[in-house]
Amino acid sequence: MSLDKILKAKSVAIVGASKNETKRGYQAIRTLIDERFEGVIYPVNPKEESILGYKCYARVADIEGPVDMALITTPARSLLTVLRDCGKKGVSGAVIIAGGFGETGVDGRELEQKVVEVAQKNDIRLIGPNTSGMMNLKDHLNLVGLRQAPEGNIALLSQSGNMALTLITEAKLKSQKGFSYYVGVGNEADLRFHEYLEFFRKDKDTRAILMYVEGMRDGRKFLQQAYKTTLEKPVILLKSGRSSIGKRSAGSHTGALAGISEVARTAFKRAGIVVIKRSDQLFPAAETLSSLPPMKNNQVAILADGGGHATIAADMLTDLGVTMPELSEKTQAKLKKILPAAAAVRNPVDVAGGTDADPTVFADCADILLKDPHVGGLLLVGLFGGYGIRFAESLALMEEDAAHQMGKMVVKRDKPIVVHSLYSSERPHALHLLRYYNIPVYDSLDIACKCMGVLSEYGTFLRSYHAKANFVFNWRSKARAEGAAIIKKALEEGRNVLLEPEAKKLMQLHGAAKGGDVLVKSADEAVEAATRIGRSVVLKIVSPDILHKSDAGGVRLNLATAGEIRESFEDIMNSAIRYNPDADIRGVLVSPMAEKGLEVIIGTKIDDQFGPVIMFGLGGIMVEILKDVAFRVLPISERSARKMMEDIKSYKILEGIRGEKSYDRKALKNLLLMVSEVIESYPEIEEMDLNPVLVYQKGLALVDARIILNPERKQPKW
Amino acid sequence: MSLDKILKAKSVAIVGASKNETKRGYQAIRTLIDERFEGVIYPVNPKEESILGYKCYARVADIEGPVDMALITTPARSLLTVLRDCGKKGVSGAVIIAGGFGETGVDGRELEQKVVEVAQKNDIRLIGPNTSGMMNLKDHLNLVGLRQAPEGNIALLSQSGNMALTLITEAKLKSQKGFSYYVGVGNEADLRFHEYLEFFRKDKDTRAILMYVEGMRDGRKFLQQAYKTTLEKPVILLKSGRSSIGKRSAGSHTGALAGISEVARTAFKRAGIVVIKRSDQLFPAAETLSSLPPMKNNQVAILADGGGHATIAADMLTDLGVTMPELSEKTQAKLKKILPAAAAVRNPVDVAGGTDADPTVFADCADILLKDPHVGGLLLVGLFGGYGIRFAESLALMEEDAAHQMGKMVVKRDKPIVVHSLYSSERPHALHLLRYYNIPVYDSLDIACKCMGVLSEYGTFLRSYHAKANFVFNWRSKARAEGAAIIKKALEEGRNVLLEPEAKKLMQLHGAAKGGDVLVKSADEAVEAATRIGRSVVLKIVSPDILHKSDAGGVRLNLATAGEIRESFEDIMNSAIRYNPDADIRGVLVSPMAEKGLEVIIGTKIDDQFGPVIMFGLGGIMVEILKDVAFRVLPISERSARKMMEDIKSYKILEGIRGEKSYDRKALKNLLLMVSEVIESYPEIEEMDLNPVLVYQKGLALVDARIILNPERKQPKW
Numbered sequence A, B: 001m002s003l004d005k006i007l008k009a010k011s012v013a014i015v016g017a018s019k020n021e022t023k024r025g026y027q028a029i030r031t032l033i034d035e036r037f038e039g040v041i042y043p044v045n046p047k048e049e050s051i052l053g054y055k056c057y058a059r060v061a062d063i064e065g066p067v068d069m070a071l072i073t074t075p076a077r078s079l080l081t082v083l084r085d086c087g088k089k090g091v092s093g094a095v096i097i098a099g100g101f102g103e104t105g106v107d108g109r110e111l112e113q114k115v116v117e118v119a120q121k122n123d124i125r126l127i128g129p130n131t132s133g134m135m136n137l138k139d140h141l142n143l144v145g146l147r148q149a150p151e152g153n154i155a156l157l158s159q160s161g162n163m164a165l166t167l168i169t170e171a172k173l174k175s176q177k178g179f180s181y182y183v184g185v186g187n188e189a190d191l192r193f194h195e196y197l198e199f200f201r202k203d204k205d206t207r208a209i210l211m212y213v214e215g216m217r218d219g220r221k222f223l224q225q226a227y228k229t230t231l232e233k234p235v236i237l238l239k240s241g242r243s244s245i246g247k248r249s250a251g252s253h254t255g256a257l258a259g260i261s262e263v264a265r266t267a268f269k270r271a272g273i274v275v276i277k278r279s280d281q282l283f284p285a286a287e288t289l290s291s292l293p294p295m296k297n298n299q300v301a302i303l304a305d306g307g308g309h310a311t312i313a314a315d316m317l318t319d320l321g322v323t324m325p326e327l328s329e330k331t332q333a334k335l336k337k338i339l340p341a342a343a344a345v346r347n348p349v350d351v352a353g354g355t356d357a358d359p360t361v362f363a364d365c366a367d368i369l370l371k372d373p374h375v376g377g378l379l380l381v382g383l384f385g386g387y388g389i390r391f392a393e394s395l396a397l398m399e400e401d402a403a404h405q406m407g408k409m410v411v412k413r414d415k416p417i418v419v420h421s422l423y424s425s426e427r428p429h430a431l432h433l434l435r436y437y438n439i440p441v442y443d444s445l446d447i448a449c450k451c452m453g454v455l456s457e458y459g460t461f462l463r464s465y466h467a468k469a470n471f472v473f474n475w476r477s478k479a480r481a482e483g484a485a486i487i488k489k490a491l492e493e494g495r496n497v498l499l500e501p502e503a504k505k506l507m508q509l510h511g512a513a514k515g516g517d518v519l520v521k522s523a524d525e526a527v528e529a530a531t532r533i534g535r536s537v538v539l540k541i542v543s544p545d546i547l548h549k550s551d552a553g554g555v556r557l558n559l560a561t562a563g564e565i566r567e568s569f570e571d572i573m574n575s576a577i578r579y580n581p582d583a584d585i586r587g588v589l590v591s592p593m594a595e596k597g598l599e600v601i602i603g604t605k606i607d608d609q610f611g612p613v614i615m616f617g618l619g620g621i622m623v624e625i626l627k628d629v630a631f632r633v634l635p636i637s638e639r640s641a642r643k644m645m646e647d648i649k650s651y652k653i654l655e656g657i658r659g660e661k662s663y664d665r666k667a668l669k670n671l672l673l674m675v676s677e678v679i680e681s682y683p684e685i686e687e688m689d690l691n692p693v694l695v696y697q698k699g700l701a702l703v704d705a706r707i708i709l710n711p712e713r714k715q716p717k718w
Helices: A024-034 A076-089 A106-121 A161-174 A193-202 A219-230 A244-254 A261-270 A279-291 A307-319 A329-338 A360-371 A393-413 A429-436 A445-467 A477-492 A500-509 A523-533 A562-579 A638-647 A651-655 A665-681 B024-034 B076-089 B106-121 B161-174 B193-202 B219-230 B244-254 B261-270 B279-291 B307-319 B329-338 B360-371 B393-413 B429-436 B445-467 B477-492 B500-509 B523-533 B562-579 B638-647 B651-655 B665-681
Strands: A011-015 A040-044 A069-072 A093-096 A125-127 A134-136 A151-158 A179-184 A208-213 A235-239 A300-304 A377-382 A417-421 A518-520 A537-542 A555-559 A587-592 A598-607 A611-618 A629-633 A685-695 A700-702 A705-709 B011-015 B040-044 B069-072 B093-096 B125-127 B134-136 B151-158 B179-184 B208-213 B235-239 B300-304 B377-382 B417-421 B518-520 B537-542 B555-559 B587-592 B598-607 B611-618 B629-633 B685-695 B700-702 B705-709
Touching: A011 A024, A011 A076, A024 A040, A069 A076, A076 A093, A076 A106, A106 A125, A151 A161, A151 A193, A151 A279, A161 A179, A161 A208, A161 A279, A161 B307, A179 A193, A193 A208, A193 A219, A208 A279, A219 A235, A219 A261, A219 A629, A235 A261, A235 A279, A244 B307, A261 A629, A279 A445, A279 B445, A300 A307, A300 A360, A307 A377, A307 A445, A307 B161, A307 B244, A329 A360, A360 A377, A360 A393, A377 A445, A393 A417, A393 A429, A417 A429, A417 A445, A445 B279, A477 A500, A477 A665, A477 A705, A500 A537, A500 A665, A500 A705, A518 A523, A523 A537, A523 A562, A523 A587, A537 A562, A555 A562, A562 A587, A598 A665, A611 A638, A611 A665, A629 A638, A638 A651, A638 A665, A651 A665, A665 A685, A665 A700, B011 B024, B011 B076, B024 B040, B069 B076, B076 B093, B076 B106, B106 B125, B151 B161, B151 B193, B151 B279, B161 B179, B161 B208, B161 B279, B179 B193, B193 B208, B193 B219, B208 B279, B219 B235, B219 B261, B219 B629, B235 B261, B235 B279, B261 B629, B279 B445, B300 B307, B300 B360, B307 B377, B307 B445, B329 B360, B360 B377, B360 B393, B377 B445, B393 B417, B393 B429, B417 B429, B417 B445, B477 B500, B477 B665, B477 B705, B500 B537, B500 B665, B500 B705, B518 B523, B523 B537, B523 B562, B523 B587, B537 B562, B555 B562, B562 B587, B598 B665, B611 B638, B611 B665, B629 B638, B638 B651, B638 B665, B651 B665, B665 B685, B665 B700
Parallel strands: A011 A040, A011 A069, A069 A093, A093 A125, A151 A179, A151 A208, A208 A235, A300 A377, A377 A417, B011 B040, B011 B069, B069 B093, B093 B125, B151 B179, B151 B208, B208 B235, B300 B377, B377 B417
Antiparallel strands: A134 A179, A518 A587, A537 A555, A537 A587, A598 A611, A598 A685, A611 A629, A685 A700, A685 A705, B134 B179, B518 B587, B537 B555, B537 B587, B598 B611, B598 B685, B611 B629, B685 B700, B685 B705
């Protein structure tokens, strides 16, 4: 369903309309009038005849004309009645302001569920509950009560009314940009982040999407939608609730689920979302990305009128992964011609007083720098805009001239300029002009650098995207049918765990090499199996009731002789029975003793918000002590599998250190893709653990595999 | 020498005084007049009779009265003459504005050296060169040309004129704080950071010291001074030039040396300096620390009028190492009494509308929170200050009432309050009042959190300081005399390297356990030594000409039998001669084969800015691949030695993982202290490498030791 009837509603019922000026039901109508909403307003309140000159209706169903949307300002307990009433009238959507739902605990969650059910039955989509409202600034459909928010082309999705207020205030006071829409997402009871995202992707008035998120009900669908959206429009996002106290706070605020923030961060970035950590960089990043061309390469020139700012900017940009190439000799020569001898022209460029008498020299320098094909963008830092204030008024006019020139340069060269000016808060006209030409100006050097950083990040994403979304599945119906049978059998036996041989078989169906394991029932069979294997073997107990085999004395390594094997078989069986007399023992697995190799751990689990996720790391200390692991939301593409390996700090060990040969990263990449395919094929898999996998110079061995099932789970297909 | 005559000069000569309004020599006088300097001004220019009504002198020596200080605005080439002239007059100090010295390359460095020599000969201390000048705001001694800088009690030391301008502008526009002094440190040719620091430590008008640093000529003396200073006054510092481009930029700006920034960061922190990374947090941190009591514990309460800000603040504070304890039941009960049912009272506290009708409730909450003994400080986030703007004017008066109450609370409870208000830039009176009471207010939530963070950090430093400066040296004159003799012998032989037995001997003199090594000259002696050792041995070539013993085939491990030992001895000698026929071979070292243990690496070197520094890490992958190392400036205290071990991520391995016993951290700590003592004892040591050291459950073994000498080096005693 399109959200047009809701976000572009032409007629709005205000349920809980009031004559009391302190009430939301009064303010909503007053705001719509003041902000000049051109649609129709219907106050609804059984106790009033009219409000602010509008006829007042007892119930929504009484309204004569069509009603697209209802703003419901009445308390939680009244909602079910109101929604049924709206249903009768054929209202398409409702904004529910009231709190007291999912964010308050179990009772609230139940009520929320009930509200959604009634809404669905009545074909009504809900914004909220627990929201400050929504605004469509173009149509002056303002259901928030915040007036004179600046109109523009940034769509704002926020789970906090105060953060929305913060961002809107910032836009108004510090930029010339504004918003196409604001939606207070609230508890996401019905309408979810991904649905708004799709609306904004298509909306022609929206050029960038700015999001404040505490938690997501359906991170997986959001990611799918983000993949589509970020190719067309930048999405800028801050997710709070990273820390434990932050999660507690988010929980009591929007009832948001605690998320694995490392997963979220990587997943968002992978989908092309610009993830912001500092709240004071959030609006600037959106301002910049909504109005400037992303960088075509990663290389920035810094133009400064003082060494200190240049040095700090160089540090900051380096931290952000932006490079500052030494300028070409040709470019340096051109700069030298117009700057004093003391100027630094390698990059950063320090004009060394060369602009003191004539600030248009800034524009000349900018022109030279942007013409250099190696320069992808320009960061101007220092006093620009303040020459007129600080030195002589006549210089202000030259600054304005320079601003006009630089503004046109951005369009002509299709390269961004970002400006830091310490005079920004004094609002000189030259800076106003820069902003008019879409060049953002900040008084924080750090924020200016960050904006340059996001232009580089988003540009890099757009250039590298082509390779990202190719998920390589080798679906073979036979594999899936056989695999499904293995799982079915386990579930039918009432097990929520696959036996080691079953788990390994499942992996083999999807391409893993056979390991030569044999399941045996007696010591004789064990000896026979070992003879066929033809080298030292490992014996492991196989029982659905014994998950931690070593703890149960169920593992014996490196057995060579028939005597050792017989003795170990008996030991294992005895230990298992001692460990759990009721254990259902299926036999003993005889496997070839794996050669020494590099230990790797691969695991998957189901994240509350993002569905299946995969973890990868090197075994032992690297994972246990140093937590050197990489996460991805599944499924993963070939590129992601590779990137995932490269993401861990100990990747260099895989590459081979101290002249050693490298380990078989291709085999490892294929294994990661296999895991992705398996998880995607069988929604019943709740958790998988390949621990350890031994990687060799050539090939690898799955030493152990564990799969936990959950028959209830249904996962949405990617 | 006291800097009083310079920084509190009562009489100033302006050398290069001018009637041309665009010249620095005019502006300087104009500024002194406008800013009402109460001392005496002497223009110096041979071509003028008078300037701005002041009698003009041809030379400084011509001036009748005493002259404390000269501001020299003439170019670099004129300096030597001017300084000699100043010398004749008995001038105490000079500010040298001109650039063209150390920052421009070799010729500039030479000229700079020459200038310093002439100044020293004439008893003149120099500020600069390559500086924007200095200001003493109390005495209105303004030699910068920047007018109406706000006066206050923050002393500003900056190596960038633009950064000084940035900080002063920020103070003026966004705070009610100001500066006692500004010194543009420039190239530090003569007067250095630590000398200014000592002046400000004693200065009664200065309560905090704010520094922007690109590089330091004498980081070691600065650190020594910082240890003294930070106990009395907070020092807040941003060091740029961390990245390679940043270093290039700093080099061309102030000729600053590239520093090991990791060393600098740890060293500064250890000395109690508050190190800031983001330039937009620099002034706020100083503002906060100059006016609020540091926190007595690490525990903050967040008070918010919206969940979003509270959640973000909780994340930020967690990142900064600040904790947010759940409030006591008593405190929660008190809050519940005055807040609506929907309010969150565990911490963060969200008033949930409880302040909408009466913002004085903020003060009531603050009072309850600050009374809680577990709460060390309060962070108020959200709309405070904006109730009057956003809702009703009458609320503004209540906000003012709340501001008065909270201001008094800070004094009464001796606990800090920091405020985030998104209405800060609209300058409501309530926020003005808060600042009057020394409560800082920021419109960036991130900056407000950072300020809370620095109050916690500085408080923690002050509480934990007592243990820090106790350097434990077991100076024994005998050890030092014997050690010095070893070094002397090597140097006399023309060697800049100690042989392995010499290096180990040196360590033993300072307390290291004897390893049982024997230096032998023949295979027979080797066998005999091994017999005495009584277990497997290692043979290693000993030659000042063979540093990399393994490369020269000079090492044989794990030799048990007499035959093996004989054969290996011959092999080693032959290989050594093949490797370097001219090598001066002193024999072969027979050592007991070390038992397996945990490999550790300890190294020292001389940092350009900080003198001797020590590095510590676990051997192998941890150092080589993961760069998991800790640095300290030497000497180190017992606490530092311990902290240094704890600083590495792989510390948990030392503690013992997976039920293993822990390694002997006490022995390791003592070894670090020994190294510290050795380096402190023998200034000729340029580099030391203990690689590997094997650590055991009990004790450790120095398997190899290498010491490089530099007879030229003289190190200042700590």
